[in-house]
């Protein structure tokens with residue numbers, strides 16, 4: 746079974762990330778060891794380890810990807826295809842507050858476009874951009890699993906639901 750799980754086909758477009766491999770403190774390595782010990786198949790620890798690398802380095806940068814590939818005995822493409830699937834794993838630097846507005850059907854028909862536009866106007870950036878002071882990144886995300894309270898957005902680990910432009914103003918103000 747474990748052999749089957751590790752026999753995966755590479756993507757047709759390999760990712761070139763350079764030669765640098767991230768290093769971590771002994772405490773972080775011990776934390777990583779504890780996660781790895783939970784799983785009979787090492788690759789199953791990929792998400793908890795990604796969150797640690799993201800926490801330590803701010804985002805999943807190329808040396809962080811190389812570290813995960815080495816630690817989990819996986820190919821770079823194996824790491825990359827997971828990293829680029831989840832909206833909570835960042836592969837580029839983001840601001841202190843990462844605002845992700847859901848743009849999928851329920852949110853879309855309940856005004857997500859207006860919410861995104863309101864955020865963009867308030868922050869002076871477009872989706873995909875970060876404010877000059879590094880405080881806010883604005884993104885659009887696919888369904889975040891809170892369709893019953895559309896429109897909604899996520900800021901870092903928190904959800905904000907049943908949004909109106911006025912509610913967005915309150916939220917942004919509360920972030921300072």
Ligand code: FES
Pocket residue numbers: 847848849850851852853887888889890891892893895897
């Ligand atoms: S469609 Fe927006 S949370 Fe599902």
